Amino acid sequence: MVRPSPSGTIRVRFFARYAELVGRAEAAVAVPLPATVGDVVRRVRDEFPGGQALPERPLAAVNLQHVKLDASVQDGDEVALLPPIAGG
Amino acid sequence: MAMTYLIRSPISLDALLAEVSAPACGGTCVFLGTVRDGPEEQGVTAIEYSAYEEMVEGELGRIVAEVRERWSGARVAVRHRLGRIPVGEASIAIVTAAPHRAQAFEACRYVIEEVKRRVPVWKKELRADGSEVWVDPSGRPTTRPAHV
Secondary structure: OOOOOOEEEEEEEEOHHHHHHHOOOEEEEEEEOOEEHHHHHHHHHHHOOOHHHOOOOOEEEEOOEEEOOOOEEOOOOEEEEEOOOOOO | OOOOOEEOOOOOHHHHHHHHOOOOOOEEEEEEEEOOOOOOOOOEEEEEEEEOHHHHHHHHHHHHHHHHHHOOOOEEEEEEEOEEEEOOOEEEEEEEEEOOHHHHHHHHHHHHHHHHHHOOEEEEEEEOOOOEEEOOOOOOOOOOOOOO
16 A cells, blocks of 8 residues: 655644753654654754754653654644643 | 633632632632742742643643542632742642542642643743753653653
8 A cells, every 4th residue: 555645744842941952942844654753853853953952752742642752643743842841 | 722721920819719619519729839939949039931831721621620530529720820920929729629628638639740740831940140940840851741
């Protein structure tokens, strides 16, 4: 079976200290599919100025839900990299 | 999405108490988290709170639903304040009401502990000497909520 979409565009969002480290609040990242959140993190760390300052295994969310880094991502998903939570 | 749990102005406790008030509830519990400048903080004048706002709404909505499921008849009102909050003012208010006091206390404790674990809010301490410090309560940047 031929997959209709060999690559996907992921909207990546950065918050708090992570946004400061990469100097932006969001970005569009293209990844070959299938891909995981971990693949998106690696791409960000490798390709973005300041990306290496992000942890290799940050907290992450896909489409507003906490996920592990082995969770899969689809074209159009929103992946958020979350610094250690400090609410309340 | 309608923002219901986040506000940028001082929290009105009266409004939250009114939200949970019900004839069947005999116990009401209030938790306020306030900005602190204690010996550990060294001259904090305020904390700047920021959030992944859409996710906060979703995660708090799930926590409130969990409370209603676990404590029958429990009612919950929660507000988290964002922006610059001076020392002494509340950053979060949780009000729970239930038929009996034990449920109200337990539900209130549950909400604040789950907020600390799951709700994507961050704080930067603003200090009297002009410095700013991101707060990392975990001390371990790779830590994650236990449920995922």
